[in-house]
Amino acid sequence: MEKEKIILLSHRLIPIDAGQVSIRLILIFLLSFSLLKEVNAQFTFELNSDNYYDDNIYNNYSKVEDLVNGITFGSGYDINSGNNNFQIYYIGNYSYYQKNILKSNYTNKIGIVNTTLFSEDGSPLNAGVNLIFRKNRDYFSIYDFSQLSFYSNYNHTFTEENNLLIGYFFSKNDYHNLSSFSHYENKIFTRATLSFETKTTLMLGCELDYKSYIQKYDDPSITNKNSQLALYLNLSQSLSENTGLAFHTLGRINLMKGTRYIGDENFIYYEEEILNSLYNSEGIDYSLSFTQILNDNLSFNSEIIYRTRNYPSLPVADFEGNSLDFNRSDKEFAAGIGLEYNLSNVIEGLVLVINYNYIKNKSNDFFYDYDNQMLLVGFDWNY
Secondary structure: OEOOOOOOOOOOOOOOOOOHOOOOHHHHHHHHEEEEOEEEEEEEHHHHEEEEEEOOOOOOOOOOOOOEEEEEEEEEEEEEEEOOOEEEEEEEOOOOEOOOHHEEEEEEEEEEEEEEEEEEEEEEEEEEEEEEEEEEEEHHHHOEEEEEEEEEEEEEEEEEEEEEEEEEEEEEEEEEEEEEEOOOOEEEEEEEEEEOOOOOEEEEEEEEEEEEEEOOOOOOOOOOOOEEEHHHHEEEEEOOOOEEEEEEEEEEEEEOOOOOOEOOOOEEEHHEEEEEEOOOOOOEEEEEEEEHHHHOOOOEEEEEEEEEEEEEEEEEOOOEEEEEEEEEEEEEEEEEEEEEEEEEOOOEEEEEEEEHHHEEEEEOOOOHHHEEEEEEEEEEEEE
16 A cells, blocks of 8 residues: 655644533632632733744655744733632744745634642642644645643642642544544643752653544544553752753653554555654653853753654655555654843843754654754743
């Protein structure tokens, strides 16, 4: 069977259905709001402008370059009362591609969240609901999606620097033009943070993810569910008051394997090729990062990453699009450096951000054997 590659950018999509909001969660919000006595309310604003040159916007062998202008606006209304904070917020993003104009897109996110502190040290309980819409142009509308999600997490504080986080996340993800890939997702996660007198901080965490497709099939070659276990460790060390070093590793293991695809008698389009879902691969990441605060206004950071990815359900294709009898396997090296300069002496809350990133992905599938460089200059403003 032949397989034709789709030269489109893969996205991790996050979707929604307004009719599925948890009534119980909304009642919790309303109850918390009604119990507020001494109320302090305020608006918050955030404006980010990112302008970057990307020499491989699709992250594949085609090596298509572009200059992208992005703007993000966020606003929230906070109601504070003692140990409780209730917030309603909106975040909107628009990305404009100067050469590949049809790839321009916008995203809207609306959310509410309630945070309650159960001790003087913190121990916050968070519960929230988010609604996200993404809209693309013309044939890129294949990526249009919406998501309804709700979450709850509790971070128990044992001491000022030692805590345990436990949480749950649910979402309904709708791909409007790829309904076969629409699904429900459940995540359960926990993370322990331990700090030592040596100025060392250790974080250990795990996450169990479960994905259930809304549209069911009887075909054994098409899966109706996936699940994955993620384990991670982060070890950070303060070398001085202004210098820090951190090591991070994360491993993903598929507990249920399988894929979905669409096509006809001649061509197959696998989910892994259209959507960049975390369930489509398993492997391990290693990263080492360094942070240096140069003065009160300027900080420097850098990171190097090595990761492996195996795709148990995605066969490799040759130059003619014919599927081969072995599956895709990648090894990726990435590195980045960044500077942040505080411009509060010019405008309060304004920060200049400059980043450079390089990726080299080595794959046994020629389509995903590529390198990528990106240079970003942006401004972040919070008020």
